[in-house]
Amino acid sequence: MMLDILMIEDERNIAEAVRFILGRDGWRLRLHPDGEGGIEAIRENRPRLVILDLMLPNRSGTEILAELRSDPDPALASTPVLMLTARGETAAAAEQADAVLAKPFANQDLRDLVRRMLE
Structure with a gap:
């Protein structure tokens, strides 16, 4: 089964809320807790979409995204990425991410954006 x-x-409450919100729509979601090993988790799971926090412990979302975009596997390098940011940090994140969503966000905004990115 392919991971969606x-x-x-790294914020457990946000991660669990997103899992619940998107799980209700039938998406299969796996959580990774921080920047450490983030790119390895992407390579191992080969998801259809990555939701990536900009500010993570051990390694930033921008570092993970830059490494993903430079991956020698074109299918992996082109994986769509939704970057989550704090308000005011969206400009930097928007440069390489396919979409940006500022926290806090409305549940429906998240659902609509994920649906557009995956369907």
Whole structure:
């Protein structure tokens, strides 16, 4: 079974809320708790979409995204990425991510954006 979404997020409450929200829509989601090993988790799981927090312990979301985009496997390098940011950090994240969503966000905004990115 192919994984729909890999979420790399260190705030457990946000990660669990996103898992619940998107799980209700039938998406299969796996969580990874921080930047350490983030790129390895993407390579191992080969998700259809990565939801990536910008500010992570051990390794930032921008570092993970840059490594993903430079991966020698074109299928992996082109994996769509939804970057989660704090308000005011969206400009930097938008440069390489396919979409950006500022925290806090409305549940429906998340659902709509994921649906557009995966369907």
